[in-house]
Amino acid sequence: MPSSLQLDEPTVSTTRDALLLNYEQIRHDSELICAPLETEDYCIQTMSDVSPAKWHLAHTSWFFETFLLLPFVKTYRCFNPVFDYLFNSYYLTHGQPFSRPARGLLSRPTVAEIHQYRAAVDEAMVELITTAAEMQWQELEPLIVLGLNHEQQHQELMLTDLKHVFAQNPLHPRYRELSSPPLHQVSDISWVTVDKGIYNIGHSGAGFGYDNEYPRHQGLLQPFALASRPVTNAEYLEFINDGGYSNPALWLSDGWTCVQTHAWHAPLYWEQRDSEWWHMTLGGMRPLDLNAPVCHVSQYEAAAYASWAGTRLPTEFEWEVSVSGLPVDGNLRNTDYLQPAAASGNSLLQQCYGDVWEWTASAYAPYPGYRIPAGSVGEYNGKFMSSQAVLRGGSCVTASDHIRSSYRNFFYPKDRWQFSGIRLARDL
Amino acid sequence: MPSSLQLDEPTVSTTRDALLLNYEQIRHDSELICAPLETEDYCIQTMSDVSPAKWHLAHTSWFFETFLLLPFVKTYRCFNPVFDYLFNSYYLTHGQPFSRPARGLLSRPTVAEIHQYRAAVDEAMVELITTAAEMQWQELEPLIVLGLNHEQQHQELMLTDLKHVFAQNPLHPRYRELSSPPLHQVSDISWVTVDKGIYNIGHSGAGFGYDNEYPRHQGLLQPFALASRPVTNAEYLEFINDGGYSNPALWLSDGWTCVQTHAWHAPLYWEQRDSEWWHMTLGGMRPLDLNAPVCHVSQYEAAAYASWAGTRLPTEFEWEVSVSGLPVDGNLRNTDYLQPAAASGNSLLQQCYGDVWEWTASAYAPYPGYRIPAGSVGEYNGKFMSSQAVLRGGSCVTASDHIRSSYRNFFYPKDRWQFSGIRLARDL
Amino acid sequence: MPSSLQLDEPTVSTTRDALLLNYEQIRHDSELICAPLETEDYCIQTMSDVSPAKWHLAHTSWFFETFLLLPFVKTYRCFNPVFDYLFNSYYLTHGQPFSRPARGLLSRPTVAEIHQYRAAVDEAMVELITTAAEMQWQELEPLIVLGLNHEQQHQELMLTDLKHVFAQNPLHPRYRELSSPPLHQVSDISWVTVDKGIYNIGHSGAGFGYDNEYPRHQGLLQPFALASRPVTNAEYLEFINDGGYSNPALWLSDGWTCVQTHAWHAPLYWEQRDSEWWHMTLGGMRPLDLNAPVCHVSQYEAAAYASWAGTRLPTEFEWEVSVSGLPVDGNLRNTDYLQPAAASGNSLLQQCYGDVWEWTASAYAPYPGYRIPAGSVGEYNGKFMSSQAVLRGGSCVTASDHIRSSYRNFFYPKDRWQFSGIRLARDL
């Protein structure tokens, strides 16, 4: 069991040699993430949204098998036809997938068999990357890059889902030994202002971007101010102590229904022991760091907090315009804390990348001119553009080369098991 | 039982005399709408979204009692303190309301008692309007105007809900005898183009607007084209016959879940008899008019149809910019068909007002700079700005003086019991 | 509106003239029971088990139409073919009935139309009874007697269901003005002992009995003692005050699940106002009479009480053997209290008939040799012999000629909306 993930986390590249290297490293990262697990830990599904770790390991391999090996490698023999049913996530144009909430009911294939599946896929993929004719390569390369980004998303989900699994267990097991982030006293929020204007939104430049980040287009923003850093646990506790969870006037109607139905009274994973608050982390139960960003709140809680504070959440466009010039740096997965940390440094905007995904006020919707890509990979993003909200900036479990200013993550307003937090905005 | 509603539907006015007249006419309209009902029809709640007609009659009176009479008329005696609990809809800052799904479990107060309640409220309101001191009038007048617009919304809901009630009954009773709209052969859709530009969005001018229509602000639109008229039943049947309801590639993910969970295979209220399609109307079961706009579809169905047609739904801003110059005219409640009718005339954009509420692609969200009003009436709109979508243009059951280009209606993407239809748009 | 039901409640007879008289009186009784109702009260269904009063009125007529008029009267024209679907309760061999939980969603047919339906059925039934050929009469007569007993059962259900409807309403309307029963101080429970022996069980003699009371057969009983009277409210309060509802050791496992799921803490319809207990009655909210039998408890509560008291519930055989010699007399519907009353008199066994149905320990099962009758009426009793428990003795809303020592009523152990109470037994 490694004492640290030690992931090199290479940037996904597009030259063939570099891509081969990327392929090997990213695929290896998934296995490194699972290295601290007991066999039993791979199998558990604690709610519909959570998938067992072994399912993630198999599904990411299914992606390469289904979209690369079977269509492009004549001699490739399907590893096991039933896996096509078991490890398809939601590609309905490809076939009816196995029921999502039943993923935790499968003891077989075993973890060992899934590792064999991964090895077989990897062997064939390496062969394909190495030997594909140049003409075919034009077609393969974007699919491989998509597959690697897809795998990095699932690496984040593995950590998120494992946290949920360990948190439901009264034994509070830790995922592995992890250092606690350093403590700092953070400064009060200051406000960074942006003028009214027409701004460019969406992905630009040569690197990879998902279809939902395109097309780059112009948007008109009213003047606004963005908070210098996310809301801290200390600040969120003020909201709690001021009766935030029992004052319906602060809440969206659907949010208030959640509060009452699920008896929400604090962020997910918080637990009061005597008068002190603790929270579950991947390193086990720990006392709450009051200076760290509040995490594991729903968009409803984020909006209620903002309302209580006399502010609002930023739109995703305000966020992107404010952040787009900053270096991609922060408490991401490679710091190996795997929990949000108190802000340090004295830049104007802090913690834009890493720590917590920041809920925006924006519904997840297509950009003007967006077209769903052809084929099954067209189901990757577009069909989820309903009733979900956009989050920006990555978290402490996001791979450091898997985030950028135009990156749009999306979850339902009620979701709390992601590493999601709050950055405030206000009108000028 | 009247042979026609014969509603004069006066414009809501703001001079005191005119407002008194408005008050009397609009309050009377609610009763006219109920005149054809049997006592039993007033009591039924066929799903959570539906309220019994007698509840609507009482709730609209509760609004005046609670927000006008009790705070402003010292001598007013509350009609029945329990009514404050029973007929509060969702004003949580005012108190915990009676459970919404249980509204149909109340045989008492009787319809006769609710009419007495209305009469008592009306008597006190007329006195208040007539005698309020001028200084107080500045405060009262916007609340009264709000109350009257609120009542008009509930008039539409009464007709919508009664249709649902009658449609669930195997006897298929009709609400009342209603003429069928004239038949026309409609022309093919043509496309009205709008240039890229910065446009003003939101309510302007002196008339009443809800808080959600404010503040008027600028928005940047990409060039687009809007369909000349809504999608017809004939066009929608092509989608059905082409397997639209069994092709997941056309659907948003949440929409496909609805299709499967509820076994959707046609719009709500459609019924196939031998090879012909019929649909339930407020005038009873009738054969489908193939030239009339398709109605009672969810936003999911609207989006799937648009996807099948290689188009998309317009944003609410595209809709408003396109329509804002047109006269407010169409098959609204005062034509007394109470069902959508085939387009007639040869204007470029047809049926923008009336016939069917048009689903837009826009999530219901606050305009830049929007602020929730103070007090309980602040719960009117803002707290619903989550997970719902905007519809525009009014329908065949909307009062003709209760619609305008900036009017934003909103329902969940899955909702089908409203008179909701489809207008297409496309990128240029 | 009558000041009292004034029901003569004739014994169901089997001579043709007497049966005609019975028919007219029993059918009239159903309408008398409804006479105090407002039209709105006829329509409400507050849970699946409850049916609207107008449904009861129609269903009892459907019984005569379906099993007598349509098969036996050539010239009879079905009143409305849709009624056959709407008012079939559960006779699956006759056809698929309308969904039971949706009975409250039907505003039509109106109450007036149902009265017309009753009148049409009555006219044809009177004609049939009067003119049927003697040979046919042999076949008709048992079906008519069954129909009348069926109608009496529904009369009791109407009162039971109306109580539930009025009790859910925050206005607590009363069904009609009703006298309160006289107050008495009851004596302590004494115990009536029965020797071990072989006893006859089941219906004997000439009068009507349901199929489930047959065949009369021998059973072997161990010696036991039966309590002289049902448990009172005062006694049940001791159980409550001793923590009965929070001590799992007293409860059957399924019962404890109910306690926790539904937060049971007192009998249905009890309400604590300051320190005093009130309960809903058909005469409105009233203070609890501590000497009256506890009512509206489930079999789980009855068993938990018995366990707390160191006793048990009697089997239905113990009950029948103990009671079979006693006159059928008590606080039944004809006393017109419509609520349980304190025991009076000084007989050894008190309140065996009337006041409350007494839960027994016996699962509802067929007697040895029982055969389900042929035809649709075979669905009357036999198919319910699973997972239900037997109650004996009738209640304050049972017609006085509709009860006997062999009468077996049955409900699920969790049911509380019946007038159900507790009589204890113990081993000797």
Next chain:
Amino acid sequence: MPSSLQLDEPTVSTTRDALLLNYEQIRHDSELICAPLETEDYCIQTMSDVSPAKWHLAHTSWFFETFLLLPFVKTYRCFNPVFDYLFNSYYLTHGQPFSRPARGLLSRPTVAEIHQYRAAVDEAMVELITTAAEMQWQELEPLIVLGLNHEQQHQELMLTDLKHVFAQNPLHPRYRELSSPPLHQVSDISWVTVDKGIYNIGHSGAGFGYDNEYPRHQGLLQPFALASRPVTNAEYLEFINDGGYSNPALWLSDGWTCVQTHAWHAPLYWEQRDSEWWHMTLGGMRPLDLNAPVCHVSQYEAAAYASWAGTRLPTEFEWEVSVSGLPVDGNLRNTDYLQPAAASGNSLLQQCYGDVWEWTASAYAPYPGYRIPAGSVGEYNGKFMSSQAVLRGGSCVTASDHIRSSYRNFFYPKDRWQFSGIRLARDL
């Protein structure tokens, strides 16, 4: 992985040496049963009724720790206090147990840790059995015997639950390699008659019996006939092919609801491949042996079959009286088929023990004079005496020394995952 269970299955004995041997063998059997499993197989819970194998292993140890070691061994240190919460099944007087449907959400403790737990308990138990003072032994011995019988029950449940787990998996893994039982053509059912009379019911003699088998008492039976053997798959197929699952007249009302709600159309685990029926076994998917007893039917299906065949289910008393003289022998766990087999031999009554648990018509109820034992072990049986039905005779997964004629098993009428079948009876 052993090629056979090779369980010696000793009779539970009561001399101290013999009991020590029993203890060691029975505890070892539980581990032998798990030997063929992969680690992943230990963790899965496919429905609420199913527990993961590792939970069974831990819970049976918890029983000894809680009811023997902690109260009687001063020096014993609780292995892990959280286990007391995790592995309590339903002993509410002992404390609030961990949520039953969440047993499959626990990856920890691992299988290895549970084996350590078992070893620690076993070490202390062996010490206790060996060294307890004679006076204390009188108290210990019945609790140890109960714990061993309890463990044997869970051994059966492990096999039953594992079958459910493997059957839900589209890969249809087999538990282990198992021989198929020999094929035989079975004879037609003949009928064994029993005279009317007073018979003794309940446990007699010196061996162990559960509290629910006591007290032995007299019961009066009417004359009846019992079928010579259980209903076969061939016979059950006739019922299916005759439309048994679509004819409501054959079903109990609650059973018909199950048929429709769950779309039952064959026994659990049956699957039609082309025209042939296969079924899942612990040895994997196999063609149906038409001569073997039908298995995995609910009591509702058993009763519907009996009704279709013009017969009925026996009462548990009829079963016991008929079988009580026969030797305890049959296709029990020690034959190591772990599936029902065709009857062989020519005794009058065949397959009374083993093959399938036989549903009786009897509700699970206390015998006359039954008293719940004091203390937490009083929760063992009595509190389940509601809404369940009795099964008799053991099955192909019952330990051969864990069955007797007075043994009362009980499940809900809807349950199908047990090895449950049908033996018919009829009146004479």
